[in-house]
Amino acid sequence: QEYTALKLRVKEWAPSAQSKIEGKIAQGGAVYFVPATLRPETMYGQTHCFVGPTITYGIYEMKKGKEYYFISDRAARNMAFQSIFPSWGEYHKVAELQGADVVGTLVHAPLSAQKDGVRILPMDSVKASKGTGVVTSVPSDSPDDYATMMDLVKKAEYYKIQKEWADVEILPIIETPSYGNLTAKFLVEKMKISSPKDAKQLAEAKDLAYKEGFYQGKMIYGDFAGKSVEEAKPLVRQQLIDAGDAFAYAEPEGLVISRSG
Ligand code: ZZB
Numbered sequence: 270q271e272y273t274a275l276k277l278r279v280k281e282w283a284p285s286a287q288s289k290i291e292g293k294i295a296q297g298g299a300v301y302f303v304p305a306t307l308r309p310e311t312m313y314g315q316t317h318c319f320v321g322p323t324i325t326y327g328i329y330e331m332k333k334g335k336e337y338y339f340i341s342d343r344a345a346r347n348m349a350f351q352s353i354f355p356s357w358g359e360y361h362k363v364a365e366l367q368g369a370d371v372v373g374t375l376v377h378a379p380l381s382a383q384k385d386g387v388r389i390l391p392m393d394s395v396k397a398s399k400g401t402g403v404v405t406s407v408p409s410d411s412p413d414d415y416a417t418m419m420d421l422v423k424k425a426e427y428y429k430i431q432k433e434w435a436d437v438e439i440l441p442i443i444e445t446p447s448y449g450n451l452t453a454k455f456l457v458e459k460m461k462i463s464s465p466k467d468a469k470q471l472a473e474a475k476d477l478a479y480k481e482g483f484y485q486g487k488m489i490y491g492d493f494a495g496k497s498v499e500e501a502k503p504l505v506r507q508q509l510i511d512a513g514d515a516f517a518y519a520e521p522e523g524l525v526i527s528r529s530g
Contacts, residue, residue, distance in 0.1 A: 295334035305400030319392035341402030
């Protein structure tokens, strides 16, 4: 599985994260949340970035004193064997935090229409065993993200967040013949999905959204507006990589293939 790993730079830490990283990040060093995505063409529509509240994460030093990544321990180990960290097989953790510690942190999301930044919010369905354990939220095109965002807005107090952090305008970025220009909202409503816990139905909705988006979708926002999603996907990805805002990250299966081939 070849992902695009995106770099979301921290602008302002949540107070509990701030106290846990005190003295551990070099003065002037930049910390990035690094979600792994299969849909780089949707990055214009990022509204939030999700972490699992009970997952343990590390902040890993990427460029000494200059650049740090917030990712799961498992992702750090994988990255170390893909020449993403400076020395092969080595990864250096400078701080350890729970997802709940970073909720409320403000980050800059590359390409997002939310120019002032997006908030780190909790998502219970984030899997520690997949990607980087960090998930960027695109509620226009990801049913999981849409369902989670609706729940966060509805139950802000229960989730211990400020309602305005979750309640962000959803931007249409891809037009499809079957589901209109807000694919995730359309599918969640049509399938009567009422909670981010409806895992089986959400998996089905995700499947439908992937297929329709990839084979029938047309970009209606951004530099490649007018092109098909199929054409735009590698172009947006390359643009992000060239700008230094993203890099390729493969799950272990992919690593085995690339090392033998
Ligand atoms: C942004 C995005 C926009 C995504 C979209 C999807 C969609 P998959 O399909 O199961 O292989 N993801 C990544 N890591 C995790 C994790 N640890 N736990 C839970 N979800 C995770 O998974 C790949 C997608 O699942 C990734 O691509 C990411 O969300 C999420 F419009 O990034 B995506 C129809 C889907 N649309």
